[in-house]
Amino acid sequence: MIVGHGLAGAILAQTFAKHGINAHVVEANLPHHASPIAAGLVNPLIGPKLNPPFDFEKCLQEIHRLNDFFSRKFGESFYENLSLHRIFRNQEQANIWKSNPSKISHFYEKVEIVDSKETTMTAPFGIGITKCLRLRIQSFLEFSKHSLIESDHWIQGFHNYDTQGYDFIIFCEGFRSAQNPWFSYLPFAPVRGEILEIQKKLLFAASNGTWAIPQSSTSFLAGSTWDHSGLEKGPTSEGKKKILNDLDFLNLNSVEVLSHLSGVRNGTLDRNPIIGPHPENQKIFIFNGFGSRGATTIPLYAMKLVEFILGKSPLPEHLNPNRFES
Ligand SMILES: Cc1cc2nc3c(=O)[nH]c(=O)nc-3n(C[C@H](O)[C@H](O)[C@H](O)COP(=O)(O)OP(=O)(O)OC[C@H]3O[C@@H](n4cnc5c(N)ncnc54)[C@H](O)[C@@H]3O)c2cc1C
Structure with missing residues (x-):
């Protein structure tokens, strides 16, 4: 049971x-x-130092095995490939990317750092494009x-x-x-988080710590927030404001929020x-x-x-x- x-x-x-x-x-x-x-999102590079999560290769291996099982059982595979545009937060992150460490470089989709002038985003330290998955x-x-x-x-x-x-x-x-x-x-160390669905077509996923991920042909998801108090109080107007402020790197002119949700992640000490x-x-x-x-x-x-x-x-x-x- x-x-x-x-x-x-x-x-x-x-x-x-x-x-x-x-x-x-x-x-x-x-x-x-x-x-x-x-x-x-299954993100291969996490934290300020762009490290892969603990045991990430083993996690990926099991994800692929399970996805094959889903395909056989349900006729659908629920983990999908995605490109993630990682907006570097500082020069140190750009330097880590350029030094091409083998533990992370096989997750690069493109080795060269993308200049933000080639995009509509604000990214003074450049953008690294990685492979990632989404369940x-x-x-x-x-x-x-x-x-x-x-x-x-x-x-x-x-x-x-x-x-x-x-x-x-x-x-x-x-x-x-x-x-x-x-x-x-x-x-346990539970943390509440909020997420928005925003009406706007997004062609790729992007993150500078706050992420934006295509959800449908006309909308994307954006999040998230971290709040250790009031686990069952959300969603809140402060959470919505914070996510929208943190999305300024996308340079959206106007936004229409389609949905706004809150949930609790159960972490540990x-x-x-x-x-x-x-x-x-x-x-x-x-x-x-x-x-x-x-x-x-x-x-x-x-x-x-x-x-x-x-x-x-x-x-x-x-x-x-x-x-x-x-
Ligand atoms: C805003 C937000 C964004 C997130 N984004 C990501 C992401 O991009 N990538 C990622 O990997 N993770 C993400 N997470 C974390 C991810 O959601 C969790 O790691 C995962 O969903 C935890 O699943 P769970 O089954 O342990 O817990 P829960 O999702 O909390 O599920 C527990 C279930 O148990 C049921 N239940 C509890 N007690 C009982 C009972 N006594 N009897 C019957 N039913 C009961 C509940 O109804 C619930 O359905 C995000 C979380 C949040 C809040």
């Missing part, structure tokens, strides 16, 4: 299915969750839900933490883990997800803490959890729920 059909619960259910195991999934459609609004999360969640309904493994409703009657129960509740009697002691059994009950698991990078990391960690439950391999120590004990 999997509790929660956000991105974590859905990818986990499909990873079990890939191994020939059909798990039941219970989902309550609670408000303020991240997956229904997330952009799904169409909401579309994937719909397909996953329908396949679970068809095979009679979907349970609509709130799970009340009764653990009787299941071989295993795996909690994938996003920020509601704070209310879970088994796992509320864990040091050490930025690693928390995955594994409860210390006192080996049939109760947590699979949570994917922060702002679930589209990158969840396929790899779902595979690791399934292999652990099948007795094939241990879970990495950096994911262990007990790692916070002193």
